[in-house]
Amino acid sequence: MQIDRSPLARPFPALPAIAGVTLRVARARYKTWDRCDLTIAELAEGTSAAGVFTKSACASSEVELGREAVKLGRARALVVNAGNSNAFTGWRGRAAVEAIRAQVSGALGCGLDDVFVSSTGVIGVPLPIDKAEAGIAAALNAQPCGWEDAANAIGTTDTFTKGAGAAAMIGPYRVELAGIIKGSGMIAPDMATMLGYVFTDADVAPAFLQEALERANAATFSCITVDGDTSTSDTVMAFATGKAGNPRIENWDSAGADAFAAALTDVCRQLAQLVVRDGEGARKFITIRVSGAASDASARTIGLAIANSPLVKTAIAGEDANWGRVVMAVGKAGEPADRDRLSIAFGGVWAARNGVPVEDYDEAPVAAHLKGEEIDIAVDLGLGDGHAIVWTCDLTHGYIAINADYRS
Amino acid sequence: MQIDRSPLARPFPALPAIAGVTLRVARARYKTWDRCDLTIAELAEGTSAAGVFTKSACASSEVELGREAVKLGRARALVVNAGNSNAFTGWRGRAAVEAIRAQVSGALGCGLDDVFVSSTGVIGVPLPIDKAEAGIAAALNAQPCGWEDAANAIGTTDTFTKGAGAAAMIGPYRVELAGIIKGSGMIAPDMATMLGYVFTDADVAPAFLQEALERANAATFSCITVDGDTSTSDTVMAFATGKAGNPRIENWDSAGADAFAAALTDVCRQLAQLVVRDGEGARKFITIRVSGAASDASARTIGLAIANSPLVKTAIAGEDANWGRVVMAVGKAGEPADRDRLSIAFGGVWAARNGVPVEDYDEAPVAAHLKGEEIDIAVDLGLGDGHAIVWTCDLTHGYIAINADYRS
Known part of the structure; x- marks a missing residue:
């Protein structure tokens, strides 16, 4: 099958020759x-x-x-x-x-x-x-x-x-x-x-x-x-x-x-x-910033649990600021977390703070952010100083098409 | 959105009243x-x-x-x-x-x-x-x-x-x-x-x-x-x-x-x-039998690594007996495994034995099996007596469609 060039592709940079x-x-x-x-x-x-x-x-x-x-x-x-x-x-x-x-x-x-x-x-x-x-x-x-x-x-x-x-x-x-x-x-x-x-x-x-x-x-x-x-x-x-x-x-x-x-x-x-950016079927590049975790390692595990969650990845594909699915992924990560201290933001706008939805949450700027190619999710655990940044892509029909046909 | 009834659905059984x-x-x-x-x-x-x-x-x-x-x-x-x-x-x-x-x-x-x-x-x-x-x-x-x-x-x-x-x-x-x-x-x-x-x-x-x-x-x-x-x-x-x-x-x-x-x-x-059988977008019901693992718990972890692998799940959706992806999933499970003792079967037909493809492997009965609704994958680690059975479904366009639209 013919697989289209990723819309997130970058041109090949000018690289110097390396002596030796x-x-x-x-x-x-x-x-x-x-x-x-x-x-x-x-x-x-x-x-x-x-x-x-x-x-x-x-x-x-x-x-x-x-x-x-x-x-x-x-x-x-x-x-x-x-x-x-x-x-x-x-x-x-x-x-x-x-x-x-x-x-x-x-x-x-x-x-x-x-x-x-x-x-x-x-x-x-x-x-x-x-x-x-x-x-x-x-x-x-x-x-x-x-x-x-x-x-x-x-x-x-x-x-x-x-x-x-x-x-x-x-x-x-x-x-x-x-x-x-x-x-x-x-x-x-x-x-x-x-x-x-x-x-x-x-x-x-x-x-x-x-x-x-x-x-x-x-x-x-x-x-x-x-x-x-x-x-x-x-x-x-x-x-x-x-x-x-x-x-x-x-x-x-x-x-x-x-x-x-x-x-x-x-x-x-x-x-x-x-x-x-060349993730199979990727349409969006997602940066997940985890802070306030019990340790850096814990922050990375939580970030990867979010990044690997098919429900989070499909929500981003659907341009849906579904922070409930982020909560779910934090919860399943097996790392220290306190539901009532958890805060979640999309594109810099906090949707939930300390375990509850933000009262005057304005979804309009978040919806606009999610229509873009570069998605930013921030999660603060409110527990410690651990932090990590994890990168992933969304999960789309393209992934299914590529992998249900191509024998790798 | 209207979600179709799963093709793997079962009729509701006759159940007795329970006194009390x-x-x-x-x-x-x-x-x-x-x-x-x-x-x-x-x-x-x-x-x-x-x-x-x-x-x-x-x-x-x-x-x-x-x-x-x-x-x-x-x-x-x-x-x-x-x-x-x-x-x-x-x-x-x-x-x-x-x-x-x-x-x-x-x-x-x-x-x-x-x-x-x-x-x-x-x-x-x-x-x-x-x-x-x-x-x-x-x-x-x-x-x-x-x-x-x-x-x-x-x-x-x-x-x-x-x-x-x-x-x-x-x-x-x-x-x-x-x-x-x-x-x-x-x-x-x-x-x-x-x-x-x-x-x-x-x-x-x-x-x-x-x-x-x-x-x-x-x-x-x-x-x-x-x-x-x-x-x-x-x-x-x-x-x-x-x-x-x-x-x-x-x-x-x-x-x-x-x-x-x-x-x-x-x-x-x-x-x-x-x-x-009601897994989102499911078209095939997959039974994964793991044997020869170091322990029952190890067998279950390996079975779940296979069952959760999007590459395995899309291969089954594509009716592809891609046992290489099963090898990959066994390898990433973090459990004891020896590449050169591993055997894998689809529908009772061994595709690989002790770490190498079966010489006279006949893909025809396997291909026929994979066209059905009930898929059987067997993995033998060749290490011990641990065993487990895990059930999952395939990963299809239906999963993406359901989850990129529905806010759960």
């Missing part, structure tokens, strides 16, 4: 389509690597091997296959990943553990090794390409191509960050979501890169949801080539550590929000 | 409709009561007061208001419930705590006390009615009227059970779901009735889901009038205790399944 990163794409033809579906990012020697991966108990071999290899903190190549997730394929799936690592490490003269592989697409069909091998050979011989081509090649059901960038000053050194991501359905924030990659020319020690990525992930990818369904292949990785020449960031006391971490979080937030 | 229970209905006109929306069940002196209630942190005053009163184990009346849930209405909501209790206890000459009240419908609008009082006065003066009229009067968005019965022998004494229930959306099994009531003429001690109801609930209402959204008003109660004349069932060693508990579970299972 060479992108190439090729047609492995994992599906019967005529498009590039295999991407290789070649990384300079000395590149630091960090990654966060799905917590699914049924994770793919790509995730299992990547989770192990990233502990070594270095990378020379990233390979992304689109159209086949290679998940739930047993030993044959693992053999395919190992074959790819062998082929690429041979070509680049690096270790097996320096090659990271991700795959996305249908579950349960072993990745065809012959197609992978031919695709990799073609990619290694291809001309380098830019970010948009690579972002395109890693996509599957995505309706638009997603990238984001940022820069940070480390003393006198300007470092650049560029990221690409794919994802549209099977999006839930049990940590990293879908396939996302951030590249930087900064010189960053692997341990710090991992810590900064985990922090960024907690505030970004872990705070989005489309449908509450966590993929078996979710992966977010960061690669730092060190070509910017800055003094290496070793820890939080290093010069520029905070600036770099902020820039990394910035890119991750942009990428995460782009995934929500 | 007198049903009456009236028009309180909580909404602008011309139908009975207030129900009173008058219960004989000496009736035992038991109840399980929503775990929502934002429960209604009805639930709060009922949860307290049921500890006394006795009841003389049940009042159900339809069209307004009276939830999230602060002190005014509580005042409405207290006014109803005072009026009914005065009329029947019983204690305040002998009167149980439930309300269902829109959240956030205080129940109008004047309408409630007039409705109760009318109901108390009305002719007694039958189960179907009462089941009709407690419904809101239900597309069909739901009841179930069973009988049990306690020595030479035959005892009857009759139950009614309402519910269609905001259905998730954090314990009791929606409003359900079981009446019996058996003589049962309150403590045993409570224990038997909790056991029945755990295997029935706690194993259904429509949309994963837990209502603020969920209530299931059991009332035993003792008019059958059997020797009182005091505990599990009493004569007939097992037979009575089995009959109670039978009625609860029938009622729970009827709610799923």
Whole structure:
């Protein structure tokens, strides 16, 4: 079926080349389509690597091997296959990943553990090794390409191509960050979501890169949801080539550590929000701000309970300021809440305060807000200082149409 | 909007009168409709009561007061208001419930705590006390009615009227059970779901009735889901009038205790399944059998993760034997699972065994099964002896249509 471009789509941004990163794409033809579906990012020697991966108990071999290899903190190549997730394929799936690592490490003269592989697409069909091998050979011989081509090649059901960038000053050194991501359905924030990659020319020690990525992930990818369904292949990785020449960031006391971490979080937030903007069937981008919770973690759980509630999501789709459904979602979250202290606002207008509807509640500005594309829901628990921001989209006929037809 | 009768609907069964229970209905006109929306069940002196209630942190005053009163184990009346849930209405909501209790206890000459009240419908609008009082006065003066009229009067968005019965022998004494229930959306099994009531003429001690109801609930209402959204008003109660004349069932060693508990579970299972059959937009009734899990609780959690996955539910709506989505849901459940021991079947045909697709998998009988109304999914974890059965429905355009328009 033809899926229309999301009305919430954003144009692909201008992203700088990152010294030490060479992108190439090729047609492995994992599906019967005529498009590039295999991407290789070649990384300079000395590149630091960090990654966060799905917590699914049924994770793919790509995730299992990547989770192990990233502990070594270095990378020379990233390979992304689109159209086949290679998940739930047993030993044959693992053999395919190992074959790819062998082929690429041979070509680049690096270790097996320096090659990271991700795959996305249908579950349960072993990745065809012959197609992978031919695709990799073609990619290694291809001309380098830019970010948009690579972002395109890693996509599957995505309706638009997603990238984001940022820069940070480390003393006198300007470092650049560029990221690409794919994802549209099977999006839930049990940590990293879908396939996302951030590249930087900064010189960053692997341990710090991992810590900064985990922090960024907690505030970004872990705070989005489309449908509450966590993929078996979710992966977010960061690669730092060190070509910017800055003094290496070793820890939080290093010069520029905070600036770099902020820039990394910035890119991750942009990428995460782009995934929500391409949520299957999405017509509205919803920001849920939870405050006054017992803790930050509690606030996030409550925010996600609201964001994952089909009744809240359909209410927003119907442009209905149905705060009763928000109350319901708060109540079911399993977190501390006091019905009689709860306040709820849409678009900055409080509909309910301290457990009762606002007396002179004027629904007109709220109705106008709900007709827009960017919806803001604020919930104050009135209990403590915990807060969180969660992003999601509405639940529409488009989601049903896409998922009752497409075999993912 | 006009919502069509569910294609999964069942005719209302013939249910026996229960000695000691007198049903009456009236028009309180909580909404602008011309139908009975207030129900009173008058219960004989000496009736035992038991109840399980929503775990929502934002429960209604009805639930709060009922949860307290049921500890006394006795009841003389049940009042159900339809069209307004009276939830999230602060002190005014509580005042409405207290006014109803005072009026009914005065009329029947019983204690305040002998009167149980439930309300269902829109959240956030205080129940109008004047309408409630007039409705109760009318109901108390009305002719007694039958189960179907009462089941009709407690419904809101239900597309069909739901009841179930069973009988049990306690020595030479035959005892009857009759139950009614309402519910269609905001259905998730954090314990009791929606409003359900079981009446019996058996003589049962309150403590045993409570224990038997909790056991029945755990295997029935706690194993259904429509949309994963837990209502603020969920209530299931059991009332035993003792008019059958059997020797009182005091505990599990009493004569007939097992037979009575089995009959109670039978009625609860029938009622729970009827709610799923009226799931908003439902076109298919799905039974998910989980076996080989680490424990029964783990099996139920995994079953519910599958049942609540929008990707699984839309796959069934699309008649797609997409077991990859089942793998995904197992993986995200947060319970022990080993990808390489997992087996999945549709309609009794194994699609995947021990983590890999079945070699000679014949999709034809599975495709035929998925075209039917009753869908069977079996998941074996291959880890232990834990098992559970969970019931749900598919996710269709009908759910979106109902919930993007109707303000619940």
